[in-house]
Amino acid sequence: MDSRKILIVDDNADIRLGMHLRLKANQYETFFAADALSGVTEAQKHRPDLIILDLGLPAGDGFTVMERLKQIPLLAAIPIIVVSARNGLGNQKRAHEAGAKAFLQKPVNDAELLAVIRQALGEPAGTKKPSPYDQGSV
Amino acid sequence: MKKKPLQVLVVEDNAGDVRLLREMFSGEKVGSFEITHLLRMSEAEAHLAKGGVDITLLDMGLPDGHGLETVRRARAAAPNIPLIILTGLDDEALAAEAMTQGAQDYMIKGQIESRALPRALRHAIDRHRMQTETDLIRTHQMEFKDEFLSHVSHELRSPLTAVRQFVSILLDGLAGDLNPEQRQYLEIVLRNVKQLHSMINDLFEVSGVQAGKLKIELQCTLVSDAIAYTVNTLQGAAAAKGIVLSSDIARNVPSVCADPARVRQILVILVDNAIKFTPQNGTVTIQARIFEEDPDFLLLKVTDSGCGIGPEMTERIFERLFQASDPDAADHNGLGLGLYICKDLVTRQGGKIWAKSELGQGSIFSVTFPIFSLPKLLAPAFSEERQAECPITIVLTEIGSQTGWLSNEVRAEQCRGIRELLRESLYSDLDILLPKMDSAGPAELFLMLAMTDGIGGEAICKRIRRQLDGSDRLRQAGLTHSTSYRPLETIKRNSTESKEEFLERVATDIQELMNVEISARQASNG
Numbered sequence: 001m002d003s004r005k006i007l008i009v010d011d012n013a014d015i016r017l018g019m020h021l022r023l024k025a026n027q028y029e030t031f032f033a034a035d036a037l038s039g040v041t042e043a044q045k046h047r048p049d050l051i052i053l054d055l056g057l058p059a060g061d062g063f064t065v066m067e068r069l070k071q072i073p074l075l076a077a078i079p080i081i082v083v084s085a086r087n088g089l090g091n092q093k094r095a096h097e098a099g100a101k102a103f104l105q106k107p108v109n110d111a112e113l114l115a116v117i118r119q120a121l122g123e124p125a126g127t128k129k130p131s132p133y134d135q136g137s138v
Numbered sequence: 139m140k141k142k143p144l145q146v147l148v149v150e151d152n153a154g155d156v157r158l159l160r161e162m163f164s165g166e167k168v169g170s171f172e173i174t175h176l177l178r179m180s181e182a183e184a185h186l187a188k189g190g191v192d193i194t195l196l197d198m199g200l201p202d203g204h205g206l207e208t209v210r211r212a213r214a215a216a217p218n219i220p221l222i223i224l225t226g227l228d229d230e231a232l233a234a235e236a237m238t239q240g241a242q243d244y245m246i247k248g249q250i251e252s253r254a255l256p257r258a259l260r261h262a263i264d265r266h267r268m269q270t271e272t273d274l275i276r277t278h279q280m281e282f283k284d285e286f287l288s289h290v291s292h293e294l295r296s297p298l299t300a301v302r303q304f305v306s307i308l309l310d311g312l313a314g315d316l317n318p319e320q321r322q323y324l325e326i327v328l329r330n331v332k333q334l335h336s337m338i339n340d341l342f343e344v345s346g347v348q349a350g351k352l353k354i355e356l357q358c359t360l361v362s363d364a365i366a367y368t369v370n371t372l373q374g375a376a377a378a379k380g381i382v383l384s385s386d387i388a389r390n391v392p393s394v395c396a397d398p399a400r401v402r403q404i405l406v407i408l409v410d411n412a413i414k415f416t417p418q419n420g421t422v423t424i425q426a427r428i429f430e431e432d433p434d435f436l437l438l439k440v441t442d443s444g445c446g447i448g449p450e451m452t453e454r455i456f457e458r459l460f461q462a463s464d465p466d467a468a469d470h471n472g473l474g475l476g477l478y479i480c481k482d483l484v485t486r487q488g489g490k491i492w493a494k495s496e497l498g499q500g501s502i503f504s505v506t507f508p509i510f511s512l513p514k515l516l517a518p519a520f521s522e523e524r525q526a527e528c529p530i531t532i533v534l535t536e537i538g539s540q541t542g543w544l545s546n547e548v549r550a551e552q553c554r555g556i557r558e559l560l561r562e563s564l565y566s567d568l569d570i571l572l573p574k575m576d577s578a579g580p581a582e583l584f585l586m587l588a589m590t591d592g593i594g595g596e597a598i599c600k601r602i603r604r605q606l607d608g609s610d611r612l613r614q615a616g617l618t619h620s621t622s623y624r625p626l627e628t629i630k631r632n633s634t635e636s637k638e639e640f641l642e643r644v645a646t647d648i649q650e651l652m653n654v655e656i657s658a659r660q661a662s663n664g
Contacts, residue, residue: 015296022306085293
């Protein structure tokens with residue numbers, strides 16, 4: 001089976017690279033966008049299986065991206081995981097209302113991110129190994 | 139420009155008193171005061187709700203309202219209108235108490251000097267305006283501070299994310315093998331990153347503490363769950379120092395009336411502290427017992443064999459930003475907010491927190507939570523004035539998961555939202571208690587007890603269904619719901635039983651009914 005495609009929309013280049021390395025190690029193919037507008041155009045170009053979306057973005061924000069994607073029939077059903085530094089509650093609620101599958105707060109725990117991705121893609125849990133350094137909290 | 143007359147509402151059922159009051163305004167310029175006079179509290183409420191009143195003069199003995207209740211009702215109808223209480227000589231103490239309920243002033247009938255009244259009204263209005271302005275400024279300041287803290291914690295999180303990502307990438311060998319020394323140093327980086335992360339969270343949390351808005355949802359809560367969670371979460375940190383972390387839960391500890399997420403948070407802070415301040419190979423124990431000094435409470439104790447603190451410090455450690463000063467202890471650093479957050483959370487759940495410690499002798503942190511009791515929860519619904527034969531209806535709302543892919547955490551989060559939704563929509567005009575969220579089995583079950591007050595259980599059910607049907611978050615989460623009701627026979631207190639006995643009896647009836655209902659649903663869920 002071809003590896004699943006994931007689009008990472010985040011304006012921080014370091015975070016994009018970090019996620020790419022982690023996802024690549026778990027056999028996902030990655031694409032990138034650094035702002036809201038290219039988030040939508042890259043999604044159209046690559047038709048990813050899943051989108052990891054930051055909320056604070058130039059040229060719109062994560063919510064704009066979700067809204068635009070919803071209006072494009074071919075892209076409307078792509079599962080979205082919001083990964084944001086913004087504080088929970090209000091944003092979490094809004095993200096869920098906008099159709100996000102999950103809301104994770106930065107700094108993200110890699111094991112959790114991978115688990116949520118697998119869940120959203122309907123993959124069986126625990127097939128790929130998360131980092132032992134991200135187990136537990138604090 | 140001509141000044142608009144001040145609109146004065148006089149609520150007073152004694153015609154003689156009203157006449158006297160009107161006379162007192164006769165010396166004022168025509169058009170400076172306009173007086174509306176009403177006899178009953180219900181009329182006053184309707185009038186106040188319409189708006190346009192500048193100040194209310196309120197008698198506390200009306201045909202349809204008495205004492206402080208009238209003050210509360212007037213404040214509820216128009217919270218921003220200044221209020222002056224009119225009282226008799228014998229009721230001065232009560233009037234003084236009304237001031238604490240939001241009245242600006244009181245005047246004793248028969249002792250009001252005629253010229254003084256208009257002046258008192260103007261002063262009351264001024265005072266009220268100044269108070270409102272001060273409150274507004276304070277609110278703005280709080281909002282600014284919250285916004286600032288939220289902004290700062292947001293800005294700090296992004297770079298921290300990148301640091302954490304790359305450290306764990308290196309540690310996982312994704313960029314090549316590490317030698318033992320490199321690994322050790324990177325582990326130190328990661329540990330510090332995690333600590334920074336928890337400080338940022340504390341910072342955000344504490345802005346909530348000060349605004350008094352850390353959310354607390356009281357419900358029937360099992361402390362053993364919170365203890366298991368805490369031990370699970372911190373076992374790793376304890377093991378790393380060779381510390382034995384154990385729990386000791388007395389048999390049959392009752393459930394408490396608390397917010398399960400907050401109980402976990404409190405325990406994690408206390409145990410995390412205990413581990414930090416306990417040297418290699420020490421012990422940390424969590425105990426749960428009924429509180430001997432007051433059996434209505436459950437006592438949780440976190441005992442460590444650590445460095446301890448002087449007895450003179452045991453109160454100060456709960457203050458904001460307090461730090462045990464021990465510069466040698468590298469891993470003791472934090473913002474000094476944890477215990478402060480704990481104290482706020484415990485106090486607001488009706489419990490107490492205290493510490494016992496001596497230098498070098500270890501510490502014992504004790505926390506109490508009120509034991510969950512259905513009779514206590516029922517008590518307001520059976521208060522003296524409501525004790526007439528109000529029928530009770532039990533409404534059960536079940537939230538289930540259709541798809542099954544939701545993690546427990548996500549589902550619990552959704553269910554919390556729905557609970558909030560129900561509370562908002564029903565609390566406003568019905569006397570409803572939401573005592574239990576039972577998560578036994580695959581479904582989340584909400585139990586509600588409703589004092590129907592004339593509105594039947596069917597109507598409540600319909601309303602809940604409509605509310606849940608319209609809930610986006612429920613639909614998006616793929617959760618299902620069903621609501622049913624069961625009216626209880628009219629319950630009457632018989633002359634031989636005390637109020638406590640009566641409540642106990644009603645509670646037992648309800649508990650039994652609930653158990654039957656829950657096991658029936660669990661059976662049908664397979």
